[in-house]
Amino acid sequence: MAVMEAAFDPANGEAWNRSQCGGILPMRGVEFFLVRADETAPVAGFALWRTLLDESELLLLAIDPAHQGKGLGKLLLDRFIDHAKSAGAHRLHLEVRDGNPAVHFYERAGFRIAGRRREYYRGLHGERHDALTYSMIV
Numbered sequence: 001m002a003v004m005e006a007a008f009d010p011a012n013g014e015a016w017n018r019s020q021c022g023g024i025l026p027m028r029g030v031e032f033f034l035v036r037a038d039e040t041a042p043v044a045g046f047a048l049w050r051t052l053l054d055e056s057e058l059l060l061l062a063i064d065p066a067h068q069g070k071g072l073g074k075l076l077l078d079r080f081i082d083h084a085k086s087a088g089a090h091r092l093h094l095e096v097r098d099g100n101p102a103v104h105f106y107e108r109a110g111f112r113i114a115g116r117r118r119e120y121y122r123g124l125h126g127e128r129h130d131a132l133t134y135s136m137i138v
């Protein structure tokens, strides 16, 4: 939760709260990875996804701002892709707020825009932001 709160600006409504995280973790097909800068360091980031049949959805991926730009996000994304493939996924999905610079991160990794969900995110003061949906065949 510390990484979640540091990585996502509450103004944009992308972060999940503790109760949302606690609710999804026991669900079938849900897995996550944590990453640390070294073995004894605190958690620097996480990826959370769900695989159902031959599809995996990346639900959340975040790196603490103090550790961004060091390759940890790519490491987690690659692990997610490898793990999803091993679990039988052939198509990967994710959603990202339109305007989040992370779109470049996902596009560099090979994800392509599949659609738009209008006013999907609700910001701190009720403002709405579209979500872009991305997918990749693996």
Ligand SMILES: CC(C)(COP(=O)(O)OP(=O)(O)OC[C@H]1O[C@@H](n2cnc3c(N)ncnc32)[C@H](O)[C@@H]1OP(=O)(O)O)[C@@H](O)C(=O)NCCC(=O)NCCS
Residues within 6 Å of the ligand: 007, 008, 059, 060, 061, 062, 063, 064, 067, 068, 069, 070, 071, 072, 073, 074, 075, 095, 096, 097, 100, 101, 102, 104, 105, 108
């Ligand atoms: C998106 C995020 C996970 C990237 O993690 P990171 O550890 O900083 O990224 P990396 O250092 O692994 O960078 C991997 C590649 O993506 C590129 N990249 C990363 N962030 C980028 C940005 N904001 N704009 C453009 N390119 C970016 C890097 O240049 C790098 O490219 P390369 O492989 O060609 O060198 C991180 O910025 C983050 O946690 N953001 C806040 C939370 C968020 O919005 N998550 C995504 C929505 S769920």
